[in-house]
Structure formats: C-alpha cells, structure tokens
Amino acid sequence: MTVLIHKNKPADVTLLLEGTYPYVHGGVSSWVNQMICGLSHYTFSLVFIGSNPSQYGEMKYKIPDNVVHLEVHYLMEMKKDINSSKERKGHKGNAEAFQKIAQLHKGFREKKFPSAKALAGMLKVLGADKGGVSHEDFLYSEEAWEYILDSYKEFSTDPSFIDYFWTIRTMHAPIFVLDKIARNVPDSQFLHTISTGYAGFLGALISLKHNRKLLISEHGIYTKERKIDLFQADWITDHPDIFAGGGINSDIGYLRQLWVHFFEGLGRVAYESAESIISLYEGNRLRQLDGGADIKKTAVIPNGIQVERFLAARESRSTDIPMVVGLVGRVVSIKDIKTFIRAMHAVCSRIPEAEGWIVGPDSEDEDYANECKSLAVNMGLGDKIRFLGMQNVVEIFPQLGVNVLTSISEALPLVLLEGYASGVPAVATDVGACRELIFGSSQEDKLLGASGEVVPIANPDITAEAIIGLLTNSERWHKCQAVGIERVETFYREKMLFDEYNNIYQRMLEK
Incomplete structure (x- = not known):
C-alpha cells in the first residue's frame, strides 16, 4: 500500500x-x-x-x-x-470455515444466494487467523487441498487438474x-x-x-x-x-x-x-x-454535464458543416477504433475532402494502438486519419461535423452529451444508453426527435452510410444539431x- x-x-x-x-x-x-x-x-x-x-x-x-x-x-x-x-x-486448516465457503460457492452455482445474515457469517471467515481461513490456510492447508480436489472431481469438466488448481489459486x-x-x-x-x-x-x-x-x-x-x-x-x-x-x-x-x-x-x-x-x-x-x-x-x-462550458465552442462553429469526423475516446479495443478506420475508408471514397480524427490517449494498450495506426496506413488513409492524443475537447468539437462512437460496450457516454452541447450530431453503436441519447429516453424526450444515427456494432459499411448521410444533408444535419442541443440542455445538466x-x-x- x-x-x-x-x-x-x-x-x-x-x-x-x-x-x-x-x-x-x-x-x-x-x-x-x-x-x-x-x-x-x-x-x-x-x-x-x-x-x-x-x-x-x-x-x-x-x-x-x-x-x-x-x-x-x-x-x-x-x-x-x-x-x-x-x-x-503445511497444516490441517479449519474444516468448519471451509464448509462455510463451500456453502457460498454452492449458492453461486445454483443461483440460490444466501440471506444477508448468512452471507455475513460466510464472509467473516475470510482472512481470519483464528476460526477462519487465512491466506496461508488457503495456500498451504490440507483442508484447502481437499476442498479443491473434491470440487474438481465433482464439478470440473476440464481434463487438466493442474490448470484447474492454478485457476482456483489465481482467482482467489x-x-x-x-x-x-x-x-x-x-x-x-x-x-x-x-x-x-x-x-x-x-x-x-x-x-x-x-x-x-x-x-x-x-x-x-x-x-x-x-x-x-x-x-x-x-x-x-x-x-x-x-x-x-x-x-x-x-x-x-x-x-x-x-x-x-x-x-x-x-x-x-x-x-x-x-x-x-x-x-x-x-x-x-x-x-x-x-x-x-x-x-x-x-x-x-x-x-x-456542465453545458455552459461548451457554449463558446457552439458559438464559434462555422455555419458550414465541417467535413471532419471525430472519435473522442481512448484507443483501446472496447472502443473498436478499427471499425471507425474502416468506416472512414468508405467515407473518404465518397467525400474526398473528409478527415477522421481520433482524439484520446493511445498509451493504455500500445499494441492495439499500433495496430490501428498500421491499419490506417495500409488502407491508404495515412493522410486522412489523424491520431491527436489527448486534447481539449472544447477546442476540438467546433471543428467536427459528426461525433462518432464505434464502441462494443458503453454505459452513458459523456462524450455524446459534450458533443451535443457543442452543436455536433452523433453516430453511435447500439450499446449502453446510446439509443436513448440519440432517440430519447422518456416520452417527452422522444418527442424531440433524433440527434443522430444508431448503427450496429462492428459494421463499418452502415457506420459510413450514417456518417455520409449527415455530412451531405444540410437540412437533416441542422435538425439533428438542434435536437441534440435541446436534449442535453433539458435532460442532462x-x-x-x-x-x-x-x-x-x-x-x-x-x-
């Protein structure tokens, strides 16, 4: 510590x-x-x-x-x-304490969870030097060995006891x-x-x-x-x-x-x-x-979000739609940056002046980040895809025409709300709350309309079509922009x- x-x-x-x-x-x-x-x-x-x-x-x-x-x-x-x-x-270990742990595991397996009182009794044995199961007991006691061996014989369908044994040790x-x-x-x-x-x-x-x-x-x-x-x-x-x-x-x-x-x-x-x-x-x-x-x-x-923080970004926007597509997020596999790059290949083939900006840190998974950079070069997008690293999003959003998320998992992404407050429509995968953020959650929210498009995960073709549909239709783009602004100001302050x-x-x- x-x-x-x-x-x-x-x-x-x-x-x-x-x-x-x-x-x-x-x-x-x-x-x-x-x-x-x-x-x-x-x-x-x-x-x-x-x-x-x-x-x-x-x-x-x-x-x-x-x-x-x-x-x-x-x-x-x-x-x-x-x-x-x-x-x-090596030593004997506490048989009664291991029995309480066995009861907890049984509840997990059978989806029959113990009562709060019973759970408290089971958890109290963890780490206790007297009357419980210490880490040393778990590693070196005869009771631990017998419990792991019995569990393997009764439940495991994997043929390797060695793999099972070390999995249990590592897990706990x-x-x-x-x-x-x-x-x-x-x-x-x-x-x-x-x-x-x-x-x-x-x-x-x-x-x-x-x-x-x-x-x-x-x-x-x-x-x-x-x-x-x-x-x-x-x-x-x-x-x-x-x-x-x-x-x-x-x-x-x-x-x-x-x-x-x-x-x-x-x-x-x-x-x-x-x-x-x-x-x-x-x-x-x-x-x-x-x-x-x-x-x-x-x-x-x-x-x-603090909507006021993004008012200057919104006011500084050009009346023209920027042909810049942004993905603001970490360069990690769960954000599926590769689908964004593949989608941008289709976007750039239809809109030659378009660019794709990836805005976020790339140090968390350097191997994946390097794969993404190589993919962009191999697809002929070396001068079209820009990896910008960490940036002040207040300065980035006014330069974007569409705010894109290609994630395979999200909760309620702040970046979509920040984009709305800055006047940027969204294209996002159908994960987490993205559908609610784009089409509305409550009945009152849904009546506002759409603030962008929802697309399937790992589908660069449909993602590209959604991006192109916004960038090339000024009336629709401005409608989505207005809905996004009203949505964030009404429901997400x-x-x-x-x-x-x-x-x-x-x-x-x-x-």
Missing part, C-alpha cells in the same frame, strides 16, 4: 475505485472527478486498487482539495508480498488482499463504490467489518464487461473440444465459465451488501436485477446529477 495523501481529517465518503481515477483517462474517471469537485461540501477518502504498477503511470488528474486521503493498492504486488512473507508450512488470491485492505481502511461515514467486481467486494467487506453503509454506482455493468474480456482472453486454457457445437455464451470452456461465475459471485455479494444501487439508464438497471440486485434498492441517475447524489448522500449520512 502507498498512501499519497493523508490530511488527518475525517472523510464523509470513502470512494472505492478499481482501475480508474486518478490514474486512467476516460468517462468513469471524468465522472468521479466531476462528482468530487461538484460535491465540494463533502470530504472524500479515495481507495484505488489496480492490478500492478506497470499498467499505470502518473496520475492523470489534479486531486481536489476536499480529498483528505488517497491510498493506492496493487493486487498482484501485494499477492507477491503475501506469498514471500512466511515460510511455507486477490480476495485475501482485499480482506487485508478492508481491515485497515481509514474511517468515514459511508462507502461509495463505482463498480462491483473487486471494488464492490471490497465495499462489502468494509461494510461488514466496520458497519458502514455501501452505495454502488455502476456505469457499465462490471460482470458484462468482464465476460467480454474473458471470452477474448488468451491466458485461459481451453480443452480443444470445448467449443464444438455452439456459441461462446453456451459452450465456452469450463475454466472460462469458472471465471465468469466468479465475477458474477462478486457482483452478487456487492449487491446484497449495498444500501442503494444506482445505474445510468434503465437498460443497465434491468441488468442489475438479472445479476441479483434487489429491485427496491435500484434507481437510475443519468450523467450530466450537471446540476440535476449533483442534486440527485446530494440527496442520496444526505440519506446515507442520516442512516
């Missing part, structure tokens, strides 16, 4: 941040920074957890003055410390690290996690150990995003015959399924432990219910977001 800020002041809120603010640019990090600054009458303690330091560089944000504590944990680094801190000694190692963090976390009035996953599970542990209320705000649905990652992961060993006869949702390898169920289980624990569960739009609220969230705990609070969360924070403090 590294403590970077500690002001010896009590915090109202502990924010639990997994792989995001303040070390990563992006929509979630921008939202966290927006919330801390906008709710400046509260003090915040930040607990950042990441995998290992090599994946993160310097902080990308200036920490606001109302942050009184910031500590940083890298799960893989702490795992190494634990593995090397004690001499390896961070749990004991999180338990250690939970035991020593600084004091605050309540907890606010910005995802489920490891951060959500940490919130559940802190809530149990320190009797603090837990609030969950999910942008994307963590379990859904991990499924995408896991289906693509090449570090998971699959038996060669596993994929015969079906798609990835039904016939994935057993070890891959095990990882999926693990993250689903973490999500269930977080939902069960939470006081309130917030999503950005109705589609994600329904996914939360599918993931085990209690409907009485759930609510929808959409993102909001920053003050609405702050008012909603201020009310929730006050309720959490009262409880």
